[in-house]
Amino acid sequence: MDTTNPLYKNQGIHAVASIFTLHEGEVKVLLIKRTNEPFKGSWILVGGAIYNNEDILTGMNREIYEKTKLQNLKLVQSGVFSDPQRAPQMRMIAIGFTTVVNYEKTKFSSITPKTEDAKWFKINEVPVLGYDHNKILEESIKTLKCDIFEKSTLIELLPSEFTLPQVQKICETILGQKLDRRNFRKQLLQKKLICQTGNYDYSSQKRPANLYKFC
Amino acid sequence: MDTTNPLYKNQGIHAVASIFTLHEGEVKVLLIKRTNEPFKGSWILVGGAIYNNEDILTGMNREIYEKTKLQNLKLVQSGVFSDPQRAPQMRMIAIGFTTVVNYEKTKFSSITPKTEDAKWFKINEVPVLGYDHNKILEESIKTLKCDIFEKSTLIELLPSEFTLPQVQKICETILGQKLDRRNFRKQLLQKKLICQTGNYDYSSQKRPANLYKFC
DNA sequence: TCAAAAGTGTTGATCCTACACCCATGA
DNA sequence: TCATGGGTGTAGGATCAACACTTTTGA
Numbered sequence: 001m002d003t004t005n006p007l008y009k010n011q012g013i014h015a016v017a018s019i020f021t022l023h024e025g026e027v028k029v030l031l032i033k034r035t036n037e038p039f040k041g042s043w044i045l046v047g048g049a050i051y052n053n054e055d056i057l058t059g060m061n062r063e064i065y066e067k068t069k070l071q072n073l074k075l076v077q078s079g080v081f082s083d084p085q086r087a088p089q090m091r092m093i094a095i096g097f098t099t100v101v102n103y104e105k106t107k108f109s110s111i112t113p114k115t116e117d118a119k120w121f122k123i124n125e126v127p128v129l130g131y132d133h134n135k136i137l138e139e140s141i142k143t144l145k146c147d148i149f150e151k152s153t154l155i156e157l158l159p160s161e162f163t164l165p166q167v168q169k170i171c172e173t174i175l176g177q178k179l180d181r182r183n184f185r186k187q188l189l190q191k192k193l194i195c196q197t198g199n200y201d202y203s204s205q206k207r208p209a210n211l212y213k214f215c
Numbered sequence: 216m217d218t219t220n221p222l223y224k225n226q227g228i229h230a231v232a233s234i235f236t237l238h239e240g241e242v243k244v245l246l247i248k249r250t251n252e253p254f255k256g257s258w259i260l261v262g263g264a265i266y267n268n269e270d271i272l273t274g275m276n277r278e279i280y281e282k283t284k285l286q287n288l289k290l291v292q293s294g295v296f297s298d299p300q301r302a303p304q305m306r307m308i309a310i311g312f313t314t315v316v317n318y319e320k321t322k323f324s325s326i327t328p329k330t331e332d333a334k335w336f337k338i339n340e341v342p343v344l345g346y347d348h349n350k351i352l353e354e355s356i357k358t359l360k361c362d363i364f365e366k367s368t369l370i371e372l373l374p375s376e377f378t379l380p381q382v383q384k385i386c387e388t389i390l391g392q393k394l395d396r397r398n399f400r401k402q403l404l405q406k407k408l409i410c411q412t413g414n415y416d417y418s419s420q421k422r423p424a425n426l427y428k429f430c
Numbered sequence: 431t432c433a434a435a436a437g438t439g440t441t442g443a444t445c446c447t448a449c450a451c452c453c454a455t456g457a
Numbered sequence: 458t459c460a461t462g463g464g465t466g467t468a469g470g471a472t473c474a475a476c477a478c479t480t481t482t483g484a
Contacts, residue, residue, distance in 0.1 A: 006267075007266035007267050007268065009267065010267065011226050011227050011228055011267060012226050013226055013228070013297075013308055050297075051222035052221075052222050052224065052225065052226060052299060052306040053222065053299050053306075054299060055297040055298050055299060056295060056297035056308065057297075077295065080271060080292065080295060080310055082228075082265075082270040082271035082272075082310075083270050084267060084268050084269060084270060091267040091268075093228055093271065093308070095295055095297075163463085164463085164464090165462080165463070180447075180448075180449085181463085181464085181465095182448095182449085182464085182465070182466080183446075183447070183448085185464085185465085186446095186466095187446090202455090204455085204456095204461090204462075204463090205455075205456055205457080205461080205462095206454075206455055206456075206460090206461050206462045206463075207453065207454040207455050207456095207461080207462060207463045207464080208454075208455075208463085209462085209463060209464085210463085210464085378436090379436085379437090380435075380436070395474075395475075395476085396436085396437085396438095397437085397438070397439080397475095397476085398473075398474065398475085400437085400438085401439095401473095402473090417482090419434090419435075419436095419482085419483095420434085420435095420482075420483055420484080421433085421434050421435045421436075421481075421482055421483075422434080422435060422436050422437080422480065422481035422482050422483095423436085423481075423482070424435085424436060424437085425436085425437085
């Protein structure tokens with residue numbers, strides 16, 4: 001590689017995360033309003049350029065922490081975006097990631113100095129985003145749907161004890177379709193990821209549901 | 216992004232291809248001997264740094280063409296490699312790709328000025344490579360095994376007319392295991408990717424096999 | 431006629447889907 | 458007692474793995 005070739009100059013790498021949550025029965029994604037050019041005033045996904053001394057996962061975690069104070073999220077890679085024009089200032093490649101976070105955890109995260117505003121958007125009410133972030137989000141939604149039955153996804157979205165109807169509602173919301181109750185339970189139970197606690201959820205006004213936990 | 220931050224300087228992107236072929240009943244990968252530092256004299260996969268004005272696929276195709284004169288290969292992305300130390304000169308992220316090429320096509324490709332030597336290696340006789348290319352190759356082998364039943368893979372490895380035992384041998388070689396003949400045929404035929412030509416292969420000294428083509 | 435490779439079907443296990451009725455509770 | 462949501466089992470179809478004998482050819 002000839003490092004004097006100007007075609008190699010000024011490249012950089014973005015790590016961009018679609019952070020999803022469930023709130024009020026809707027799938028939402030965290031967007032941040034940019035305070036600087038380019039795309040000043042636009043909403044974008046959480047992310048930024050990674051440093052020379054970081055691998056991509058470290059950089060992604062740092063960016064997420066800086067902008068949201070969230071930590072220890074399970075990140076799944078969901079695409080590489082390399083259109084030379086995707087960032088106006090300089091040539092940037094983006095690596096997309098997908099993750100979910102329990103809405104309760106986000107209540108206490110204050111907005112950091114780097115962000116003017118951060119907001120959860122329903123995924124079908126997302127505006128036109130800066131950069132190519134609509135495309136990155138689209139790939140992440142596919143990844144989210146694929147990973148919805150993973151322990152790492154469900155464990156984040158559920159409290160320590162939960163009912164099967166709760167789990168089913170989460171999956172249905174994310175997949176955007178109804179699931180058969182009996183098949184759903186069979187499927188989940190025979191994976192042996194969860195087991196009954198022996199407790200019941202009396203909070204509903206109807207028949208109490210069995211409480212389960214991850215085991 | 217603060218472009219004056221030195222942590223953002225001098226990043227680059229490698230596109231790295233594991234180009235596989237079948238030859239003399241073995242799966243082989245194309246390696247190139249480096250003529251320059253770093254890793255002068257080491258064998259590495261085909262690849263290089265992409266230009267500012269290329270997307271990653273364009274850059275990968277260009278690198279492959281420059282180094283092998285091969286064109287129109289079906290490239291499948293097989294990983295992102297972002298260890299900050301993976302390249303000694305400067306910080307380079309690598310995007311790995313997997314592809315296959317018919318051995319016949321490679322006979323006429325002469326070595327280009329950029330390469331001292333290029334050679335097919337059996338995949339279980341690959342030496343220690345420069346950079347992190349052993350790791351990249353490992354991921355590509357997984358991708359190759361996953362994609363072996365894809366039309367785009369098989370079509371490249373087979374002549375225009377071929378027998379089912381030929382296809383089966385290819386799959387067995389790549390997967391490294393024997394397959395049941397009856398199940399294999401059923402599986403392939405019910406995908407309706409191939410159909411009989413009505414011709415027979417008389418080249419063997421035994422019962423002639425039906426010739427098939429992609430349809 | 432023999433050796434070698436090509437060709438061919440069936441059976442059982444597993445998995446997935448579709449579907450209907452009873453149960454426990456609070457109002 | 459009723460309305461609501463929780464809980465449960467089975468039957469049919471599709472898919473996959475295992476397995477053995479017959480056919481065609483050249484030597």
